[in-house]
Amino acid sequence: MKERIFLKVQRKDIKFSWLFVASLLNNAGASFLWPLTTIYLHNYLHESLTLAGWVLLGMSLMMIVGDSVGGYLFDHWKPWQTGIMSAALATLGVVALIFWHGWPVYGLLLLVIGFGDGVNMTILNSLATWVTTTSTRHVFNMLYVAMNIGVVIGTLIVGYAIKFGITTVFIIAAVCYAALTLVVTLHFNVAPKTHRAKSQVASQRRTQMPLLVGLILLLLLAINLAYSQWESVISVHMTNLGIPVLNYSLLWTLNGLIIVICQPFITRFSERFRIENVILVGITLFAASFFMLIFARSYVAFIVTMIVLTFGEMIGHPALPAWIAVKAPATEAGRYQGFSNIAIAFGRAIGPLFGGLMLDYATFSKLFLAVGIVQMIALFAVYGRAHFERQRKTDVAKNARD
DSSP states (O other): OHHHHHHHSOBSSOOHHHHHHHHHHHHHHHHTTHHHHHHIIIIISOOOHHHHHHHHHHHHHHHHHHHHHHHHHHHHSOHHHHHHHHHHHHHHHHHHHHHOOSTTHHHHHHHHHHHHHHHHHHHHHHHHTTOOSSOHHHHHHHHHHHHHHHHHHHHHHHHHHGGGOHHHHHHHHHHHHHHHHHHHHHHOOBOOSSOOOHHHHHHSOOOOOOHHHHHHHHHHHHHHHHHHHHHTHHHHHHHHTTOOHHHHHHHHHHHHHHHHHHHHHHHHHHTTSOHHHHHHHHHHHHHHHHHHHTTOOSHHHHHHHHHHHHHHHHHHTTHHHHHHHHHSOGGGHHHHHHHHHHHHHHHHHHHHHHHHHHHHHSOHHHHHHHHHHHHHHHHHHHHHHHHHHHHHHHHHHHHHHO
8 A cells, every 4th residue: 555655656856867777777678689689580590681680670660659659648648657658568578588589479579679668768868858957968968878888788798698598688688677667667757847737738739840850850860870880781891801790899899988988078078068069079070980981991990980989979969869858849848859769760770771772882982971971961951050040049139139
């Protein structure tokens, strides 16, 4: 009885520390599944690489659906209950994998988990907009740290756990998801700060998306389309140059360690500047790393390129969903964070396909040039629009004084 009363009591504020933990657990659990899928389907279940690609695409698409559903339910229903159900759904999917991980059950359960992850990640990002103890930019920067710590933990452990069998991997992943469900259940029943009553929100017409937000979403799609090349075709490019696969894996370890160590310092420094200037610097560095790939032929060159990419990623990437949160109407936080996650997931879903098509008709150098140019075009569109809106506000204020 006491426990039921406790769970029904709404907290006044959401604690960022628990959001950090939830994001870490979610990404750690997911990191036990994503890197393993291709290897498990091909090496253990003896299915084709093409089938593995379709499974990953299906999981990405289910995450996109989950992002959309999560955003809608956050704005129009109950965020806490939605978070519990999505985390529990993903947990049940991973628990089921412990007992049933043959084909095609394995693929079907990944679709369920992808949908649950999509809903839950949107709920976590939307709840981040309710944090009042620190700035929105700081919250999203630190959530980015949590995400990367989770990825580093997950990818490191899975390499050792797989030696004890695939069941061991799924058991550890299930523990992460179960802990996530517990955190959501105990700590995210928070009284809405910016939402109106359910009836008011339901009757409210959706606002038209600001052009700037639409351009930010396109930029998110472009940089994640580019990022997915690192997760797909660049490993092939490096092995073609005679660089071992192990060396490619170590680049990701370097990426994760730099982010975990340096992101808190980058966050403190970047918050002193306007968000559009921070994004300009960060995404320019990120895009520049792809132009550098055109000339990379040695492992040292790839290390330098990864360092440039990582610093651009740390500076620019977390600021984009934070900027969307600032620009979104208060009653549509879930909808706009859903759009943000959809842009990220869609970019990563079509990225490998885009890279494969480019390489069928062109070279690696032309692929890297193309994704670099696409990012810079999207970046300048965002920066130009932000500058125009700021100048217009300045002119309006000046006319009002006159």
